[in-house]
Amino acid sequence: MVSVGMKGRKLIFSFFYAIRGIWKAIQEEQNLKIHLATTVVVIFLTFYFAIDGWERAWIILSTFLVLSAEMFNTAIEAVVDRGGQAYHPLAELAKDAAAGAVLLLAIQAIIAGITVFGPRVLALW
Template identity: 50%
Template sequence: MLRRRAASFGHAFRGVTAALRSEVHLQFHAAATVVVIGLGFYFTISSTEWALVALAVGTVWSAELANTAIEALTDLVSPEYHPLAGKAKDVAAGAVLVAALGAVVVGALIFGPRLAHMF
């Protein structure tokens, strides 16, 4: 049983790695994550702020990975254009947009005043 659980983590990491290699948007989110973590260390943000940043980053990554999975599955089951396939892809992309906008708000609230103070 423990071996199966360990294998499932391996599958999950393989999925994240595959998505990172193939999805430009996820690569952008990865770069943004590195910048945000760097800013967090630079500005010595509080534990609560780290928690909010981690939730925002995790939400965006989760939405992007789910979007990638939905797109792949939709392409598999509907290789030709179908309005419902298009709707599924659009809604999944919308979820990423909502998550990303939420993350931008969190980032602006945490880092905005600190960055404004610098200039």
């Protein structure tokens, strides 16, 4: 039998904590649920339109960047909220900037989607 060792256990637990964090964020955050639903639609469309190569890579990267940004936004909001309910301009800046980052990446993903899927959708008409 192979011994995992202390470092191996830490690695295994780090994956467990990461998966737990993703699961908790999905359960708690409405925007993440919306992004995930959009991801399912986008994945379906990549197969429907037989997207491959760099275009598929661009779509996948765009999708995961938005999901990752939403996770960072969730983490920042949780830490700021943990600091208390009293208003502080830096707390407002942190939350607004994190939300702004998600918005910028969502806009980029929309542009990528229009660029890749737009001509294919128009060709259907």
